[in-house]
Amino acid sequence: MGAIADAWSWLTDGSNWSGAEGIGVRLGEHLWLTAVALVITALIALPVALWLGHIGKGGALAINISNVGRAVPTLAVLGLLLLTPLGKQGNWPTIIALVLFAVPPLLTNAYVGVREADRDVVEAARGMGMSPWQLLTRVEVPLASPLIMTGIRSAAVQIVATATLAAFAGGGGLGRIITHGFATSRTPEVVGGALLVAALALVVEAVLVLGQRLLDPLRKRRPDPAEPRDAAVVKVPA
Amino acid sequence: MATKQSCLAANEWICGEYVRSRSQELIDATVQHVWITVASVLIGLVVAFPLALLARRYKHVAGPLLGLTTLLYSIPSLAMFSLLVPWMGLSASVVITGLVLYSLTVLVRNLMAGLESVPEEAREAARGMGYGPARLLFGVELPLAVPALMAGIRIATVSTIAMTTVGGIVGYGGLGNLILEGMDTLFKAQVLSASVLCVALAVVADVALLGLQRLLTPWERAQKRAKTRRWGGGLGRRTAKAGA
Numbered sequence: 001m002g003a004i005a006d007a008w009s010w011l012t013d014g015s016n017w018s019g020a021e022g023i024g025v026r027l028g029e030h031l032w033l034t035a036v037a038l039v040i041t042a043l044i045a046l047p048v049a050l051w052l053g054h055i056g057k058g059g060a061l062a063i064n065i066s067n068v069g070r071a072v073p074t075l076a077v078l079g080l081l082l083l084t085p086l087g088k089q090g091n092w093p094t095i096i097a098l099v100l101f102a103v104p105p106l107l108t109n110a111y112v113g114v115r116e117a118d119r120d121v122v123e124a125a126r127g128m129g130m131s132p133w134q135l136l137t138r139v140e141v142p143l144a145s146p147l148i149m150t151g152i153r154s155a156a157v158q159i160v161a162t163a164t165l166a167a168f169a170g171g172g173g174l175g176r177i178i179t180h181g182f183a184t185s186r187t188p189e190v191v192g193g194a195l196l197v198a199a200l201a202l203v204v205e206a207v208l209v210l211g212q213r214l215l216d217p218l219r220k221r222r223p224d225p226a227e228p229r230d231a232a233v234v235k236v237p238a
Numbered sequence: 239m240a241t242k243q244s245c246l247a248a249n250e251w252i253c254g255e256y257v258r259s260r261s262q263e264l265i266d267a268t269v270q271h272v273w274i275t276v277a278s279v280l281i282g283l284v285v286a287f288p289l290a291l292l293a294r295r296y297k298h299v300a301g302p303l304l305g306l307t308t309l310l311y312s313i314p315s316l317a318m319f320s321l322l323v324p325w326m327g328l329s330a331s332v333v334i335t336g337l338v339l340y341s342l343t344v345l346v347r348n349l350m351a352g353l354e355s356v357p358e359e360a361r362e363a364a365r366g367m368g369y370g371p372a373r374l375l376f377g378v379e380l381p382l383a384v385p386a387l388m389a390g391i392r393i394a395t396v397s398t399i400a401m402t403t404v405g406g407i408v409g410y411g412g413l414g415n416l417i418l419e420g421m422d423t424l425f426k427a428q429v430l431s432a433s434v435l436c437v438a439l440a441v442v443a444d445v446a447l448l449g450l451q452r453l454l455t456p457w458e459r460a461q462k463r464a465k466t467r468r469w470g471g472g473l474g475r476r477t478a479k480a481g482a
Contacts, residue, residue: 073403190323
């Protein structure tokens with residue numbers, strides 16, 4: 001337990017939090033990278049998933065993209081991007097890698113959500129004379145919202161994890177504390193950095209679970225809040 | 239000769255000379271990658287099996303157990319490995335322990351789903367034939383749980399192969415060691431070759447496990463054939479009707 005105590009005293013030492021390479025700056029970088037990548041991911045994945053789900057095509061693509069995402073190592077993509085001309089564009093190789101690995105969970109979940117929206121309800125809405133756009137925005141998306149939120153949660157956790165590995169490509173974020181600790185053989189720094197990363201991942205997950213509960217438009221009318229469908233789509237740690 | 243050397247000197251992405259001159263290094267890294275993956279998934283199975291049985295026996299254990307494995311899954315791999323270093327040093331155990339913990343999420347869940355999918359009639363029939371609990375488990379329930387279990391093993395293996403690369407931080411990342419080294423030295427051929435090998439390894443493992451699943455469950459194929467025959471007959475009749 002000595003290692004945890006050492007890491008704790010490292011974490012509670014105020015001087016480690018300040019400065020250009022302090023915890024504060026690294027945490028800020030991590031959150032900034034996560035937010036930017038999540039927004040870009042949502043802008044790419046949501047329209048595609050909702051449209052494919054609405055017209056009911058491209059199911060194989062939407063499902064298989066998750067399997068491909070699982071087989072490709074994050075480190076390989078980061079390494080390859082670093083060595084392309086893009087690698088010299090500051091944070092861009094990192095952001096592209098984050099988006100690449102966050103799109104599959106969001107795309108798959110959102111697609112399945114729209115696709116599995118109760119067909120009877122959808123037919124009834126169509127019978128009431130709703131236009132395709134009304135059908136999508138007023139019926140399919142609200143019905144799909146639990147799985148869309150699950151997708152956003154998976155994507156966010158994926159991004160937080162992948163952003164840690166950005167340290168290997170010279171990017172910012174909390175991973176830098178860990179790699180710096182390894183490079184200088186300072187175990188308290190390694191363990192302290194790892195605790196920060198783990199805590200951040202769990203906090204992001206918890207906040208989004210809470211958000212999912214609060215934002216679900218049908219939460220009061222849904223009979224079974226357990227959502228066993230969650231289990232169908234497994235996410236990948238990076 | 240001059241042209242061959244130039245692809246290394248010019249730091250090109252695809253370089254036959256690199257693959258030839260470093261073939262031993264590539265083979266060693268691949269071998270390490272394979273044994274770390276195999277050890278992790280096998281140990282994961284050995285740990286997941288009693289946990290799944292426990293969760294089945296005591297229903298109130300199931301929720302917290304699945305919750306805990308999902309929680310572990312949210313921890314980024316670099317942090318997971320780093321947290322194990324003070325106890326295990328810079329060793330392969332660090333990587334394998336981390337990967338075992340990740341594999342539990344999928345393996346426990348799928349084992350439980352597989353055991354739950356066993357029809358009650360099959361259990362009753364076995365009990366009626368005088369099967370004891372152990373023989374029921376190993377002779378009837380586990381074989382019937384194989385499809386769900388194998389689906390879990392495939393997911394766990396493919397993602398373990400990808401995550402093993404991060405083990406490069408402690409020097410036990412198989413092909414990940416070469417990727418990290420290549421990133422440090424900006425060596426394009428090394429990063430690309432190791433990455434391609436890694437993805438190839440995942441594809442080969444997935445196909446091999448699918449083959450193993452077919453071998454282990456010959457009855458599934460027999461059922462599918464029977465279904466196709468019935469379906470084929472139906473189609474034939476419909477076509478005939480349409481023709482008439």
